[in-house]
Amino acid sequence: MHMPQLGLGTFRLQGQTAIDSVRTGLELGYRHIDTAQIYGNESEVGQALRTAKVPRREIFVTTKIWTEHLAGEHLAPSLKDSLHKLGVEQVDLTLIHWPSPANAVPVAETMAALLAARDAGLTGAIGISNFPVALMREAIDAVGAANIATNQVELHPYLQNRAVADAARTAGIHLTAYMPLAYGKVIGDPAIQAIAARHQATPAQVTLAWLLTKGYAAIPSSTRRENLAGNLAATRLVLDATDIAAIDALERGERLVSPDFAPAWD
Template sequence: MHMPQLGLGTFRLQGQQAIDSVRNGLELGYRHIDTAQIYGNEEEVGTALAAAGVPRDEVFVTTKVWTAHLAGNLLVPSLKESLRKLRLERVDLALIHWPSPGAAVPVAESMQALLAAREQGLTGAIGISNFPIALMREAIDAVGAANIATNQVELHPYLQNRRLAAFAREAGIHLTAYMPLAYGKVMEEPAIQAIATRLGATAAQVTLAWLLGKGYAAIPSSTKRANLAGNLAARSLVLAPGDIAAIDALDSGGRIVSPDFAPAWDRG
């Protein structure tokens, strides 16, 4: 799997706004686009991809299977519907978006169905999202760690998921950070602002550079072309050890996304 480390997220983007964001991102040089069935914007993402004129093999596209489609007989048909909306023959990465609420569908059933989707050529790679360590173990038992390309989780300076990150690293499973800018909260963080001022960068760039430097992928979203361009520039920003330590110290377990159907999160 050759997933570009910095991608463009599309959470909460709807209609023309989603089309414009993806179009601008592709024009600026993004080559990793992240969407999901529940976002309700796969068709718009597909429209932007089709209009961009970027060769298909140059764009890495991720979508995520919603909880209503995790049963073994539902997952593949739902992914085929996603492909229809995206106007693609296959995605590059398909993820289980959330573990089945209340474990209604066993992790093994969903993972094996996802593996079957890969074997059918519907996706290049498979993975998981919002899986704590206990459920990561179940996913590994079901299909093997080598078949799990990434675990996409909330990860930012205020929620660094260190236990999960250590487990993933030991298992050889990559992490993708969603909500990497803590829904804009990092822009008001004095410690990050000070680093940004000294480096002539933005707080968003500093935060993304911190994530990328740890080896994570990150998928920030924006409706503004200037912000999209600025985020992309984070790839060339290198932080000093003292700067990294200052951001590391911000961890407070400050989770933003935790719906009532969320699994039992790891602490620390």
Template sequence: MNLPTIGAGTFRLQGQQAIDSVANALDLGYRHIDTAQIYGNEAEVGAALANSGVPRGEVFVTTKIWIDHLAGDALIPSLKQSLHKLRLDSLDLTLIHWPSPGGKVAVAESMAALLEARALGLTRAIGVSNFTIPLLTEAIDAVGAPNIATNQVELHPYLQNRAVAAFAAAHGIRLTAYMPLAYGKVLKDPTVRGIAARLQATPAQVALAWSLAKGHAVIPSSTQRANLAANLAAAQLVLASADIAAIDAFDRGERLVGPEFAPAWD
């Protein structure tokens, strides 16, 4: 499974705004769309996909299973509901969105259900999101690292998740960086802005190019067509090693997403 390097995220996008963002992304050339059950926009994403004119086989679609549906007898029915909303016969990638709070549902149980969903043809690939090293170890023990396409985690210059990244890389599991622009905070950084000015790029392109240089996939979102276009072009921006090192120095463990049910972070 080839996970596209840059995808269009849809977190916090609702209604017509979600439809327009996905429609613009597909029109601009994005071929990975990321959504989730809890986002409440799968139907809008499905509408945009259906109306885009882009052949289904050319678009990589990811959704994520919410914590209420992680039990073995609940996961597949919930995935079928997602498919109905998305107007799809199958997903390209289905992830556990968050580990079960307090370990109520064992990782092995949810991973087994995901494997079954794949066997049934409901999804081409499976993976996890917001998994720590101990939880990722449980997932690997349950289904084997080759069956885990990605671990989608918050990752940006201020939270580089180096321990998780190193562990995942050692097991051949790619990270997908969500919130890669740190809610826009990184765009105001003087160092990033200086690099962008020198390279005639946008600060967002510099931040995304840094993540890409690390080997991560990224799923930035935007409601603005111009920003979507610029973000996609980050794949062509090559940073010098000195620029990468300068951004490496930003790491301060600044986590922006930490719901009360989150696991004990590494």
């Protein structure tokens, strides 16, 4: 199943808030829902999927394997647990959420287990997340670039992750941008606000359209119906070369997500 370019992220959404966000998103037209084992909301996402008036076959569901489950013998059982919580027989995409801290589990072992899980029908596609260039190359060596659907990384105007983007493009691997609005920081950026004013759009729409124009997928999250609808409208916004260049110039290496177990960034 093709992954819709604009998805709905569920990071930090808990309980009824998660259910309502996903249910509203599906009602508005989102067809790509992103969750993860560590988010602690797979059951809530599953409840929203079951009660939505949208057939399961029309919804692209992504989850991510947490670091505790990266060993070969643990990965598939943890994914089966995710499927149980989500109430589905298969997810559309399963990602390695983070590389194994301190390389405790080799990338090759984890990728082989993930590929086996796909071959067993637990997931339609597989990929990686938060993989810098060196580890992305290890993943490619392990299973081949053709078997890696995406690398989901922090990517927004203030952190454009150009080394990873260039390496992924060369390898033929798609990128998915998480934290695409930089925790909302880009909303107040004067350059983005000026572009938004010219297009009679919102700064969030401009930022998302910039990412989509570059061919990335993006998974913003929101709990407000108007923001969910506004973000979705970014798919219809067309930016020109001048707009793109102005946002490209905002790069400042501002990484917002870097836990103590993160890999060495490029």
